[in-house]
Structures are given as C-alpha cells and as structure tokens.
Amino acid sequence: MAEPQRARPKPTPETQHFWDGTKAGELRLQRCDACAHVYFPPRPFCPSCASRKVSVFKASGKGFLYSYVINHRPAAPGFTPPYAIAVVELAEGPRMMSNIVDCPQTPEALELDMKLEVAFQELDDKISLPVFRPAKG
C-alpha cells in the first residue's frame, strides 16, 4: 500500500503564476499598480482598492516567525508528529502558512520573531511547496 501523501495543492487560473514561481525557485507575490498594496493569496485584483491593474513580482523570500503550533495529534497524512505549522510574516508584508525546516520542532528552537528564509520542497513534478528555514547569518 502506498504511503499516505501530504495534501497537494491544485492551482487555479488565479494562482497558477504562484505555483509556476515556486517550481522555478521563486516566491511570487502581487502588488497593486494603483495603490502599491502587496497581498497574498493570489487574485487578479487588489483587495485593498479593487484595481484590476496588478503585477506579479519576485519576493525577497525573507521573513520572520509570526506564530505557530506544534501539532502532535491527529497528524495529517504524510506528516510525522510532532511538526510545527507556522505562520510567517514576509518582509513585503503579507503572511503565509508554512512549515519550518532545518530546525528542531520544539518550543525552544522555534522562537517567535526569528528570521527565516524561503526554501522549496518538491512534492512532485508539478508542485514545489514554499517552506522556511532559519535565516543564515
């Protein structure tokens, strides 16, 4: 029997550019051409001013640990508990859910406000997932 897999995202027309980006090793965000608001998750208009003139850009991939839980039970398919489910605040402003890699999954190691940088985890030939690791230096 195959191992249960972690949930795979399925892109929509509005989010395809984001998943194309992660596949190419880029974290892509959107910025409103009218009011400069940077937002996430993807959509083809600005949720702040409603302008449809928006641009996709490559984000710095830097951020900090905003909050998290360390999940013990029940564990999602494809995960070995305990594992942290984190929310990262990106340098550009938006926050996103993620996992923290290359770091013990403990309250001692996972300090709020610690600096993080993006990494990409290849799930299959279509999807790479943005995750974060402690920033170097």
Place this chain on the structure above:
Amino acid sequence: MRKNQVAVVGAAETTELGVIPNASQLQLHADAALNAIADAGLKLSDIDGFATAVETPQQVCHYLGIKPTWVDGTSVGGCSFMLHVRHAAAAIEAGLCKTVLITHAESGKSMIGKQPRFTPADSLNGQFEAPYGVYGPPSMFPIPVLRFMKTYGITHEQLASVAVVQREWAAKNPRAMMKDPITVTDVLNSRMIAYPFRLLQCCLVTDGGGALILTSADRARDFPRKPVYIMGTGESVETPMVSQMETFNSSRAFKTAGPLAFKEAGIAHKDVDHLMIYDAFAHLPLFGLGDLGFMPYEETGKFIADGNTRPGGKLPLNTNGGGLSYMHSGMYGMYALQESVRQMRGIAPAQVPNAKISVCHGVGGMFAASGTIVFTNER
C-alpha cells in the same frame, strides 16, 4: 435594529446530550425542534420562519413538515445561530414572518448522517494551508495563541486556568459531560495536542442539538415561558484562513460583532450580569474579553486566573461549563445561546442570582466569523 422588539419564547436542547448512537443528525434537529415547540406551547403549523446551518432549510423543513415563508441558511460555522437570531429578529420586525424556529444539531461524535468536512485541493485553504499539515481545528485554531501570549504577556498557567474555572461551572450542571474538578497542574500535564494546547484546553466532541423559537415582543407575553428579549445584535466575518487574519493579537470579526451588539443594546460593560464566550479552545475567552472591550488584553489572563469568572465571581462566564466541559458538537453556538436563555429565564443549573442582561458571543470557523447577541429579561 430597535431593541427588545423580538423575544425568545421557546428554547430547548435535544433530549439527550453527549453520545447519542441511536439518532441521525437530521433526527437530532427534529428532536430539538419538537422540544422547543413543546416548550413554547406551539404547534409545528405555527412556524412560518425557519433557519439552520450545515443542513439545509429544505432538508429540515421537509423532515419536520414545516411550510415556511421565510428561510435563512446562513452557515458560517459555530456562531451561525447567533446570526440566525439577528436575521430572524430583523425579519420579524420587517413583517416577513411571525414565528421563527432555529435549529442546530450535529452527530459530531457518532457521525450518523453527517457529511464529513472536506477541503478541496483547489480552494485557497486547499492550496495555501492544507499542504502544511493542518488537520482539524486543534491544529488550526490555536495558531494565533503564541503570538497573543507574547504580545500581552499571557502565561501558560493563565490559559490553563480557563479550563479549571469552566470545570467548576460544569460541576454544577447535571447535563455537563465533564464534571470532575481539575487543577492548573492537571491541565498542564494532560496529553499534548497542538503546542501550546493540551487535551484539557481543547473542546469536547459530542452529539446533540438545540432549537430556539422567536416571535415579536408584543406576542411574547401570551406564551407560557418568561420572554427573553433580543436587546442587541452584531455579526461579521473575516477570513476562512486562520493564517490570513489581520492580526493574531485580536479577532477583527469579534471586534466588529461585539461592539455592534453593545451599541444596539445601549449598554455598558458594567451592565453585563452574565457572559458566554464560545470556547472551542482555551484562548477564546481571552480574545473575547479583550475584543468585546471588557478590559485590556493584557489583563484577560489574570482576570480569569484570579477567579473573576468563576462561580461567585464578578463576571460569571460560560456558566454551563462551556465547550471545554459541557458539550461541543462541532458548532457550539446554539448551546451558548441556550445557556443565556436559561439564565435570563432564571432556570439555569448554575443560576446567576438576579441576572438581567446576558451577552452571548460566538465564533465560527477559526476566527472566520462572529455573532453576538445581548439578551435581557426586562423590557
């Protein structure tokens, strides 16, 4: 909306609460509805307005044999029933219907006739949260807690005291699932579920249901029970993705719904005799106390740990034992409303003496939605 124009004239829970292996979710709706109709001294044919969540109005109306002229299927999670009360009050005032039945039921434990919750892989939650291992409310709802604790200096012991105090209330309630006393140490030694929360800081999972009947305040005088008036109401939604909340230091939906209800009721915090804050997890009462404006967020943990919300305290909170100790079917808002109504009728198992104003505050999803109702027994 004008205050005290609409009243609750019927209120009841399912005949049993807890583990109910002999009834489907739909039958639990009917059981609660029939109990509420008996409580109000009405016939099914008297109901001309109907609201429910998760199950559709057509499903429950057909099963019960109700022919409504007004329906509301607002389904925003566990506080849907607070929103139903608000919408029903507006509909009755507008003359769209006269007598509204609101039902909730959930076979949350036995899972009989209940659709499993499912997150499509191409939804925003499916793309941007599910791949990171969220798996049910315990892995999602507590995500803001560590940030809230750091911002306001809230301690693990204070968050544990929420469960301790609510168990004290539950001990007074024969229908509560969990009645044995617990200590802060017990809470902090209970099984880890999703750090920082342990088993005793997470809600129960049970079967049950409840129903309310509302009509105009003028008609309410002719009913057998003491009317409980709708004094003020508020509602809002924020986001289905906990990661996308504006901040983890408060809930925007709470901060919208709560003050709206207080303003409509024309009351100040010192007027509140009894308070329900939907406690799916132990942090919700702290968010609620802060977001509803009872005190600065920094003081919420200490306020509860110091015993101010326990039996005999100055602000009785979650007096049925709450979702942590009374019951939690999955959408607990109906049970919070039932306890507010019991308190206003003066018949609660742990009755707050001379309570005249009760505030009932609900959450839906993981801070996704909110509804607040202010009740009074004086017109």
